[in-house]
Amino acid sequence: MHRDIRSANGRKIYNMEIQISQINKLIYARADVVKYYQNIEVLTKAEAVLFEKLSPTIKDSKILDIGVGGGRTTKYLLPLSRDYTGVDYVRQYAEETGKKYPNAKILCGDARDLKEFEDETFDFVLFSFNGLDCISNDDRLKALKEIFRVLKKGGVFMFSSHNRDYQYFNKFPWQQKIHFSLSYLLFNLHCLYYLPNHFKLKKHEIHTEDYAVTNDGDHRYSLLFYYISIDKQVKQLTDIGFSGVEAFDMNGETVESDISSLSNHYLARKN
Numbered sequence: 001m002h003r004d005i006r007s008a009n010g011r012k013i014y015n016m017e018i019q020i021s022q023i024n025k026l027i028y029a030r031a032d033v034v035k036y037y038q039n040i041e042v043l044t045k046a047e048a049v050l051f052e053k054l055s056p057t058i059k060d061s062k063i064l065d066i067g068v069g070g071g072r073t074t075k076y077l078l079p080l081s082r083d084y085t086g087v088d089y090v091r092q093y094a095e096e097t098g099k100k101y102p103n104a105k106i107l108c109g110d111a112r113d114l115k116e117f118e119d120e121t122f123d124f125v126l127f128s129f130n131g132l133d134c135i136s137n138d139d140r141l142k143a144l145k146e147i148f149r150v151l152k153k154g155g156v157f158m159f160s161s162h163n164r165d166y167q168y169f170n171k172f173p174w175q176q177k178i179h180f181s182l183s184y185l186l187f188n189l190h191c192l193y194y195l196p197n198h199f200k201l202k203k204h205e206i207h208t209e210d211y212a213v214t215n216d217g218d219h220r221y222s223l224l225f226y227y228i229s230i231d232k233q234v235k236q237l238t239d240i241g242f243s244g245v246e247a248f249d250m251n252g253e254t255v256e257s258d259i260s261s262l263s264n265h266y267l268a269r270k271n
């Protein structure tokens with residue numbers, strides 16, 4: 001617990017930690033957000049590259065897909081796996097995704113407490129699309145320990161996380177690359193319209209040496225996301241017991257540091 005750690009503006013982080021996890025869970029349950037995740041189906045470039053790289057691990061294996069949402073990754077992993085389980089802490093996703101994929105086991109469950117699974121159950125655990133970033137630092141460490149526990153020896157954990165070294169970290173769209181097009185203008189107007197949400201959440205932001213939790217433009221400036229640099233993320237994973245940690249950029253290329261990707265993908269192994 002970080003009871004005596006303070007954020008950049010001097011407030012105690014412990015109280016803010018609890019609020020971050022609660023605020024984000026409510027947003028993921030919001031009808032328009034549920035609908036958004038139910039309608040996306042395509043893998044990112046990095047996911048496609050890494051699923052291909054991991055195909056010997058994934059094929060005929062036991063898979064846990066955490067934060068399964070609308071089942072974007074279920075579509076790709078279910079046909080390959082021997083035994084696929086998806087979990088999400090928002091009941092609407094678990095119910096609807098279970099109906100969409102009747103051959104998959106889809107449960108309502110929380111990464112911070114995977115008590116329904118025995119130690120060393122899964123060959124491959126996935127927490128995709130920066131899902132791990134919507135819980136607080138304490139909760140993140142709990143979730144990582146749980147994932148390590150349920151992973152078999154020789155198993156692989158794959159996830160993505162927001163990159164604190166990103167060149168446009170904590171910048172508004174108009175502080176980034178400027179284009180002259182109608183779509184750019186409309187996008188900036190959309191952001192300006194929802195900016196009051198950003199200022200409401202600003203008081204929950206945390207900036208420490210190891211990580212930051214900030215509000216960005218996602219879902220109309222309504223979430224608080226964890227951002228971490230690759231070196232700190234590798235240390236966080238190895239401190240928990242993971243080994244052979246590799247980081248990847250948005251194209252699925254191996255990187256040791258990266259300023260050009262908004263988020264990085266990671267593979268972490270249990271030996």
Ligand SMILES: C[S@@+](CC[C@H](N)C(=O)[O-])C[C@H]1O[C@@H](n2cnc3c(N)ncnc32)[C@H](O)[C@@H]1O
Pocket residue numbers: 028037040066067068069070071072073087088089090093109110111112128129130131132134135143
């Ligand atoms: C960014 S969405 C990604 C959804 C889906 N995996 C995809 O790639 O389209 C993150 C998902 O993680 C879920 N989630 C966040 N924290 C969670 C937790 N602690 N346990 C289980 N699910 C969680 C959210 O409800 C949401 O469905």
